[in-house]
Amino acid sequence: MPETTLSIPQRKQRTFLPDNFQLITWESIQPFVENLKYRPIHSAKDLQHWFEDRSELEAYLAENFAWRYIRMTCDTANEQLVTHLQDFITNIQPKIAPETNALNEKALLNEYLTWIKAEGFEIMIRSMKKDFEIFREKNIPVITQIQTEERKYGAIAGEMTVEIDGKELTLQQASDFLQSTNRAAREEAYKKIAERRYQDKDKLDELFNKLIQLRHQQATNADFKNFRDYMFAALGRFDYTPEDCFAFHTAVAESVVPLLNEMAQERKEKLKLDILRPWDTKVDISNKPALKPFTSGEELINKTIECFTKLDPYLGQCLAIMKQMGHLDLESRKGKAPGGYNYPLDEIGVPFIFMNATSSLRDMVTMLHEGGHAVHSFLTRDLSLNAYKHPPSEVAELASMSMELISMDHWNLFFESEEDLRRAKRQHLEQIIETLPWVATIDKFQHWIYEHPTHTVEERKHTWLRIYEQFSDSVTDWAGLEEYKAYIWQKQLHLYEVPFYYIEYGIAQLGAIAVWKNYKENPQRGLQGYINALKLGYTKPISQIYEAAYIPFNFSKEYITELISFVKTELEKVK
Structure with missing residues (x-):
């Protein structure tokens, strides 16, 4: 295991940039870029030093941009913060792109490149080659425009509120009412949330149309048939193909969706309902009040630190450091962007966690999830080059989703009664079963969208409904709610802000179940495998990183069936 004590990290002293350097304009950074572009390289040692300076x-x-993004999402109504972020996107990022390509070319053509044998170097060069292949100068203004449009989603969603019981609530806060034992209260909250989203459907459709058009242009500019194929290259998906994704969709439809029907039928019967409606899907199946594992952001982080510490003291120290450094913004409030994230901060190596917590089980799990990402940042902070610290999402999400599961033995910290603890575990395991079909839904929808970039809004609506029904239960009755159902996809931030970043959740969910299975069989070996994998960062191919965790990189029907069977067995234990 790693060291059990960890002092507050300090940023490493810079050796290339001045220690007090501040990015004001592009001109302030340009001399350092020029140095890298034109510096003579006469040996492998010179080249290694060049990579180290470039990494710095x-x-x-990356950290400068990160803080601009973090501060904007914490307060989307602050025009100064919005402008500060937009300045980077508009005036800095477009100039970085061609220089990055020039530096890639310089490195790839260097005669000493093959002399460097450092761990992970080949993986970095593989990604660099792919980036160089797909770079096009004419895409720079297109990418700037895309990023500007993408930021509009958070502003639109961040302004959405509803009034319940005379109080103005964010949609995240209002969604807690969906767990109420009062069915009328659930229905009221559901319809208000759905109606509020529906009010902005045209605005969000228009924004999405614009993004599709720009993304397709970006792809064709780079000589790809469509944006899906472009993104598989841009995301560095060396380990699987679109056809593997289609196989995943089919496997989930055949192996997991039947379980959704069983769970929905059981829910309908236990709640003693003639008809199961969408507002009945989040309430506890025994019709008990919603679980409240914490009452404030402070309590949430303190309990999470204790939970992580019981797994391993080092893990708890990671979050304790973040708390001490003020790298947390956890509670939901008006003006915050939706969602949650762990944002790496590449220089200091201590990330930032952002979320919209109220007091629900979902929020507790989100904190554990983002905490898994945070631990990953700590475990990779001392890797020698920045590129090594950023594994692909199939690995990053393995870190977070595994933490949700291996922490379950210590969830008693959040729940006083054994009954509440069992309810929490049951709800989370049911959520895992629901996650795989939802991932398949969003991923399959994205494939269709970008394979048919000239589709109409009406065609998109019909396709969404067709795909949604393929991966959802057939028990829930949507009568009278068809229009809301047709726009559920608009709540998925990833479609707007990080396209094609979603199948990773499905792949990583399978990996996380496997990590948990190992942990249940042998806690010490299971946890050690988890940490071994995370420490590698991106110095190995995905399959070898999974291997370090003692699990296969596999999402075949047979494997999915085996893992879901394990989850089902564990679920039976907590019923």
């Missing part, structure tokens, strides 16, 4: 520059720029 990239880490600085």
Whole structure:
């Protein structure tokens, strides 16, 4: 295991940029870029030093952008913060792109490249080659425009509120009413939330149309048939193909969706309902009040630190450091962007967790999830090059989703009664079963969208409904709610802000179940495998990182069936 004590980290002293350097304009960073572009390289040692200096520059720029993004999402109504972020997107990022390509070319053509044998170097070069292949100068203004449009989603969603019991609530806060034992209260909250989203459907459709058009242009500019194929290259998906994704969709439809029907039928019967409606899907199946594992952001982080510490003291220290450094913004409030994230900060190596917590089980699990990402940042912070610290999402999400499960043995910290603890575990395991079909839904929808970039809004609506029904239960009655159902996809931030970043959740969910299965069989070995995998960062191919965790990189029908059977067995234990 790693060291059990960890002092507050300090940013490493810079050796290339001045220690007091501040990014004001592009001109302030340009001399350092020029140095890298034109510096003579006469040996493998010179080239290694060049990569180290480049890494330092990239880490600085990444962290500078990160803080602009973090501060904007914490307060989307602050025009100064919005402008500060937009300035980077408009005036800095477009200039970084061609220089990055020039630096890639310089490195790839260097005669000493093959002399460097450092761990992970080949993986970095593989990604660099792919980036160089797909780079096009004419895409720079297109990418700037895309990023500007993407930011509009958070502003639109962040302004959405509803009034319940005379109080103005964010949609995240209002969604807690969906767990109420009062069915009329659930229905009221559901309809108000759905109607509020529906009010902005045209605005969000228009924004999405614009993004599709721009993304397709980006793909064709780079000589790809469509944006899906472009993104598989851009995301560095060396380990699987679109056809593997289609196989995943089919496997989930055949192996997991039947379980959704069983769970929905059981829910209908236990709640003693003639008809199961969408507002009946979040209430506890025994019709008990919603679980409240914490009452404030402070309590949430303190209990999570204790939970992580019981797994391993080092893990708890990671979150304790973040708390001490003020790298947390946890509670929901008006003006915050939706969603939650763990944002790596490449220079200091201590990430930032953002979320919209109220007091629900979902929020507790989100904190555990983002905490898994945070631990990953700590475990990779000392890797020698910045590129090594950023594994693909199939690995990053393994870190977070595994933490949700291996922490379950210590969830008693959040629940005083054994009954509440069992309810929490049951709800979470049911959520895992629901996650795989939802991932398949969103992923299959994205494939269709970008394979048919000229589709109409009406065609998109019909396709969404067709795909949604393929991966959802057939028990829930949507009568009178068809229009709301047709726009459920608009609540999925990833479609707007990080396209094609979703299948990773499905792949990683399978990996997380496997990590948990190992942990249940042998806690010490299971946890050690988890940490072994995370420490690798991106110095190995995905399959070898999974292997380090003692699990296969596999999402075949047979494997999915085996893992879901394990989850079902564990679920029976907590009923």
